[in-house]
Structures are given as structure tokens and as C-alpha cells.
Amino acid sequence: MLDNQNILSIENMSVQFPALSGSVKAVRNVSFRVGREKVGIIGESGSGKSTTGRAIMQLQPPGAVVTADKMQFEDIDLLGASEQQMRNIRGSRISMILQDPKYSLNPVMTVGEQIAETVILHERVSRREARARTVAMLERVNIRNPERVYALYPHEVSGGMGQRIMISMMLISSPSLIIADEPTSALDVTVRQQVLSILDDLVTERNIGLIFISHDLNLVRSFCDRVIIMYAGRIVETIDAENLEHATHPYTRGLLNALPSLEHPRDRLEVLKRDPLWLET
Amino acid sequence: MSIAQTHDTRSSAGSAVLSGVQKLAKSFAVILTTLLGLLILTFVIGRMVPADPVIAVIGDQADQATYDRVYEQMGLDRPLYEQFATYLGNVARLDFGQSNVTKNAVSSDLARVFPATLELATLATIIGAVFGIPLGIISAVRKGTWVDHIARIVGLLGHSTPIFWLGTIVILIFYAKFGLIPGSGRIDVFNEGLVEGPTHSLLIDAVIAGEWGVFFDVLHHVLAPALILGYAAMAYLSRMSRSFMLEQLRQEYILTAKAKGLGQRAIIWRHAFRNIRVQLLTIVALAYCGLLDGTVLIETVFAWPGLGQYLTSALFFADMNAVLGSVLLIGIISIAINLLSDIVYRFLDPRTR
Numbered sequence: 001m002l003d004n005q006n007i008l009s010i011e012n013m014s015v016q017f018p019a020l021s022g023s024v025k026a027v028r029n030v031s032f033r034v035g036r037e038k039v040g041i042i043g044e045s046g047s048g049k050s051t052t053g054r055a056i057m058q059l060q061p062p063g064a065v066v067t068a069d070k071m072q073f074e075d076i077d078l079l080g081a082s083e084q085q086m087r088n089i090r091g092s093r094i095s096m097i098l099q100d101p102k103y104s105l106n107p108v109m110t111v112g113e114q115i116a117e118t119v120i121l122h123e124r125v126s127r128r129e130a131r132a133r134t135v136a137m138l139e140r141v142n143i144r145n146p147e148r149v150y151a152l153y154p155h156e157v158s159g160g161m162g163q164r165i166m167i168s169m170m171l172i173s174s175p176s177l178i179i180a181d182e183p184t185s186a187l188d189v190t191v192r193q194q195v196l197s198i199l200d201d202l203v204t205e206r207n208i209g210l211i212f213i214s215h216d217l218n219l220v221r222s223f224c225d226r227v228i229i230m231y232a233g234r235i236v237e238t239i240d241a242e243n244l245e246h247a248t249h250p251y252t253r254g255l256l257n258a259l260p261s262l263e264h265p266r267d268r269l270e271v272l273k274r275d276p277l278w279l280e281t
Numbered sequence: 282m283s284i285a286q287t288h289d290t291r292s293s294a295g296s297a298v299l300s301g302v303q304k305l306a307k308s309f310a311v312i313l314t315t316l317l318g319l320l321i322l323t324f325v326i327g328r329m330v331p332a333d334p335v336i337a338v339i340g341d342q343a344d345q346a347t348y349d350r351v352y353e354q355m356g357l358d359r360p361l362y363e364q365f366a367t368y369l370g371n372v373a374r375l376d377f378g379q380s381n382v383t384k385n386a387v388s389s390d391l392a393r394v395f396p397a398t399l400e401l402a403t404l405a406t407i408i409g410a411v412f413g414i415p416l417g418i419i420s421a422v423r424k425g426t427w428v429d430h431i432a433r434i435v436g437l438l439g440h441s442t443p444i445f446w447l448g449t450i451v452i453l454i455f456y457a458k459f460g461l462i463p464g465s466g467r468i469d470v471f472n473e474g475l476v477e478g479p480t481h482s483l484l485i486d487a488v489i490a491g492e493w494g495v496f497f498d499v500l501h502h503v504l505a506p507a508l509i510l511g512y513a514a515m516a517y518l519s520r521m522s523r524s525f526m527l528e529q530l531r532q533e534y535i536l537t538a539k540a541k542g543l544g545q546r547a548i549i550w551r552h553a554f555r556n557i558r559v560q561l562l563t564i565v566a567l568a569y570c571g572l573l574d575g576t577v578l579i580e581t582v583f584a585w586p587g588l589g590q591y592l593t594s595a596l597f598f599a600d601m602n603a604v605l606g607s608v609l610l611i612g613i614i615s616i617a618i619n620l621l622s623d624i625v626y627r628f629l630d631p632r633t634r
Binding site for chain 1: 532533536538543555556629
């Protein structure tokens with residue numbers, strides 16, 4: 001399924017937040033490409049992984065400044081795109097799946113309404129057709145009795161179902177790139193696998209790109225094709241998921257050594273020793 | 282890869298109806314308790330104030346024999362619980378006793394003055410909500426811009442200007458100096474009594490009767506006090522809606538809406554606004570309650586023949602029947618407004634169903 005066609009290429013992107021004393025750089029000169037594959041971005045809290053995802057969609061918080069040499073998504077230059085152009089792209093060509101459906105779904109709209117809204121917005125279809133499309137999409141993410149779920153409110157569905165609803169909402173208009181920002185962190189371990197496999201199926205079936213933001217090394221290793229490791233706003237290493245064991249950067253090595261493993265029990269896990277030099281490379 | 286289908290449990294429609302009935306029964310129980318508390322409170326206050334109800338009736342020149350006879354007639358020699366039972370019975374028959382000042386039954390006095398206050402407070406609430414809520418929302422959406430600053434200054438001024446001062450100044454300028462508004466009352470003397478309608482709201486009655494001259498006269502009278510009260514309500518409502526909206530705009534589902542590609546108008550009105558409707562309803566209901574019993578000052582300044590003025594003059598003359606009747610009425614209206622907003626909540630927020 002992997003081919004070399006790039007969907008997204010980012011060169012030297014930085015995101016700065018204005019602060020009282022000068023400005024804070026949350027993302028520093030990152031460059032990466034995403035093809036029709038699953039790319040994991042991994043890093044600790046504050047490493048800039050979510051900020052990177054949002055900057056691609058130009059959804060950075062007000063005040064933040066995104067600069068880059070190049071931000072090319074298919075035939076569109078994201079740097080030069082107007083807000084109106086970005087609105088047409090968001091939800092229809094690049095989508096984002098957020099962490100916790102408890103907060104990311106509107107509590108006073110039925111889930112069906114929220115999914116149908118995306119189709120109506122981007123494809124200018126009638127309400128009746130949007131409803132039919134929504135029901136079909138709900139079925140596609142393995143929701144039984146989609147007609148009934150359509151009329152439910154977010155507080156009436158479980159976390160796993162909520163995340164499948166989120167996936168439906170974001171994939172219904174067939175985007176070619178999905179940014180999933182910790183899509184399973186808020187879920188129980190038991191339903192995590194369910195949600196992941198649905199996402200996996202859809203991404204593979206439609207042959208689209210996925211950026212999977214996470215802090216779970218094991219999850220990313222098993223789920224993604226490639227892994228980007230971020231530290232303090234920088235990309236410290238990019239590596240194929242299957243070669244993660246052979247990572248060379250000391251930060252990645254440190255993370256790997258801090259993971260417990262059933263096969264190799266150890267008395268003491270390693271504590272990550274941070275090298276100030278990492279900040280400068 | 283096979284995926285287990287999710288089984289979700291949900292109560293059947295029958296038990297959903299049942300729980301709705303239960304909720305309704307519960308809120309009625311709460312209302313009855315509140316009402317009983319209110320009755321006990323007014324009863325106790327009526328017995329505790331130093332004004333002697335007997336002297337209020339017979340005057341302080343009467344002899345002891347007359348005093349004792351009236352004392353017995355009023356049932357004041359009976360035990361308290363018996364008096365309370367009598368009081369409850371009277372209230373149930375809408376008999377609040379006789380006013381010592383007007384010599385009318387308090388209930389008929391209230392029926393006369395309350396519509397005037399209701400009309401004023403309703404208009405003021407409408408003005409406050411129609412201008413205050415959009416102002417607060419625009420101010421939140423344009424946070425930090427000059428629009429926001431101006432809206433906040435307008436709100437702060439309305440919040441901190443005493444109503445009686447504003448009323449006096451308005452009368453001084455627009456009545457005394459330019460003669461643009463009538464200074465006092467609800468209606469011109471020569472129009473008085475022309476419309477006697479079913480609603481006792483002069484505006485609505487005049488429309489029903491087709492008396493447009495009367496309608497504009499009444500509107501002319503109500504405009505200044507309603508605008509002043511409405512401005513105060515607007516100040517409160519705009520400040521509150523601004524902070525409600527700011528809170529919603531920080532929520533995660535707003536990011537979802539943006540990631541879907543929605544424009545600003547859809548995000549604000551379809552997504553954020555739907556989430557603050559319940560809060561808005563609460564504060565509008567609160568403001569309405571506040572205006573119904575808090576128009577005393579403006580009614581005094583504009584000589585508005587309403588409940589506030591009736592209550593204050595009754596207080597000055599230690600006319601306890603009138604005071605307690607008014608207080609009870611205000612309490613019942615507050616409970617009614619709360620009940621009403623409780624019912625509307627269920628339509629606006631699916632989580633409370």
C-alpha cells in the first residue's frame with residue numbers, strides 16, 4: 001500500500017507564541033513528509049507534537065505565528081492559503097481527530113446532526129442525503145443500529161462509540177490526510193484496539209495519509225509505518241516503526257529503555273537523562 | 282480484522298417517560314416546600330413586627346373594651362398554629378385582608394398595581410435581553426478589540442450608575458428642560474379609564490381596543506423608566522453573556538467545529554450559542570425576578586403606580602396586610618418564573634431530560 005507519493009511536505013516549520021519576554025518557540029524548524037502511510041509523531045508533553053498538527057491545519061491558537069520555508073499539501077500551498085481556502089480544506093481534505101469525545105463533541109447537538117453538518121458544509125447535499133450518508137458512515141465504523149445512534153446526544157454514548165462518531169465526522173467527506181491527536185488516550189484499553197482497527201481499516205481502504213500523534217511508544221510502534229520523535233519542539237529522529245529498536249538518538253534510546261517489557265524483566269527501569277545538547281541539534 | 286459490535290444499553294421509552302414524570306413530581310414537591318416556607322416566613326414576620334394590628338384597625342384613641350373586642354375578633358387570642366391555619370385558609374381564598382391605607386381588599390389593590398409593574402418589568406427585561414445578549418456575544422467574539430472595550434465600558438456604566446440618579450437626571454433633562462417625556466405616571470389624565478381590558482397591561486389592552494392614541498400615550502409614559510431599567514438589565518446581561526461565551530469558545534468542541542471547516546458564524550451561533558442558552562435563560566429569569574420586585578426606586582422617581590410604590594407606601598404606614606400580601610405575591614411570582622425556566626431547560630439541554 002505504501003507508495004512514495006507525498007501528500008504533505010513541510011520544510012523548516014516553526015511555531016512561535018508571543019510571551020512577555022520575547023517569544024516562545026513551541027516548534028523549531030521541523031521538516032517532514034507524509035505519503036499514503038501512517039506516520040506517528042511521538043514525544044512528551046510540551047514537545048510540540050499537537051502544535052505541529054494544528055499548525056498544518058492553520059488552527060494554531062490566536063497570536064501564535066507559523067513560519068516555514070514550505071508547507072505543501074497536495075496542490076495547495078498551506079502557507080499562502082487564505083482563511084476561506086483553509087475552511088474549504090478543513091474537514092474535506094485534511095481532518096483532525098481529537099483526544100476525548102467527551103469534550104470534542106458538542107453536548108447539545110445530536111451526533112447525527114454533527115456528522116451530517118460536515119457533509120452539508122463541504123458537499124452541498126440535501127439534508128435527506130446528508131442523513132443517508134451519515135447513517136452509512138456510522139455503519140462503516142461498526143455502529144449497530146445507526147438510525148437510533150443518529151438521534152443520540154454525546155452524553156448518551158460511550159467513549160469508544162464517541163470516538164467512532166468523531167472518526168465518522170472527520171472521514172465522511174473523504175479527506176486525503178487525517179491528523180489524529182492522541183485519539184485513543186482517553187479510551188479504555190479494551191476499546192482502544194477497536195477504535196484503532198477501524199481507523200486502520202479506513203486509512204488503508206481509502207489509501208490516505210495519517211499523522212498519528214501519541215505519547216505511547218508501543219502503540220505507535222505497532223500501529224504506524226514510520227515514527228517521528230520530537231523533543232523540545234524539534235524532530236530528533238525519524239525512523240521506520242519496525243526499526244525503532246535500533247534507534248540511534250540518545251533521547252529515543254532513553255525512552256525505549258524506560259519502557260518495561262514482559263520478555264525482558266528488569267529490576268530497575270532506566271531514568272531518562274536529558275542532555276542540554278539535544279536542544280541545539 | 283473483525284471488530285466486536287458495541288452493545289449499548291438504553292432505558293426503554295416507557296421508563297424514560299416515567300423518569301420525566303418523577304422529575305416533574307420532584308420539582309413540584311420542591312415548589313410546594315418553598316411555598317410553605319414562604320407562607321411561614323410571611324406569617325411569622327406579620328406576628329413579629331412591632332406594629333399592633335389592632336391599633337392599626339381601630340386607631341390609638343379607642344378604649345380598652347373596644348380593643349379587647351377587636352383583638353378577639355381578629356383571632357389574636359387563639360394559639361399560633363390555629364392562627365396559621367386561618368392564615369393559610371385565607372391565602373388559599375386569595376384573601377390577604379384589608380389595607381388600612383386604601384381601605385380596599387389587599388387582593389384588589391394588588392390586582393390594580395401589579396399589572397403596572399409587570400408591564401414595566403417585562404418591557405425592561407425585553408430591552409435588556411435584546412440588546413444585552415448580542416452585545417455580550419459580540420464582545421466575547423471580538424475580545425480585546427475596541428468593540429469589546431466599548432461594550433464593556435457601556436456595561437460597566439450601566440452596572441455602576443444608580444438607577445434613581447439616572448432617573449432623576451433623565452427627568453431633569455428630558456422632562457423639565459426639553460419637555461420631551463411625561464414626567465410621571467402611566468397614562469395622561471384625559472386618557473385614564475379609556476381602556477379597561479382583559480390583561481390589565483395598558484399597552485396590550487389599548488391594542489385590543491384599537492385605541493392607538495392611548496397606546497402611544499402609554500408607550501410615551503413607559504419609555505423612559507423602561508429604558509433606564511432595561512439599560513441596567515442590559516449591563517448585567519451583556520457582562521454575563523460575554524463571560525458565558527468566552528468560556529464556551531475555549532471548549533474543545535469549538536476546535537472540532539473549526540477542524541470541520543465551519544465558518545465563524547456557524548461556530549458561534551450553531552455551536553457555542555446553543556450551549557449557553559440555558560445559562561442565558563437563567564440570568565434573564567433572574568433579571569426578570571429582580572426587576573419585578575426591584576422597581577421600587579424607579580417607580581418612586583417616575584411616580585409609577587406599581588407594586589414597588591404600593592409596597593413602600595404600605596411599609597411607611599405600617600400597613601402589614603398590604604406588605605405581607607405584596608411580599609407573598611412577589612415570592613409566588615419568583616417561584617413561578619423559576620418553575621417556568623426549569624421546564625424550558627429540559628427543552629434546551631438534552632442532558633437535563
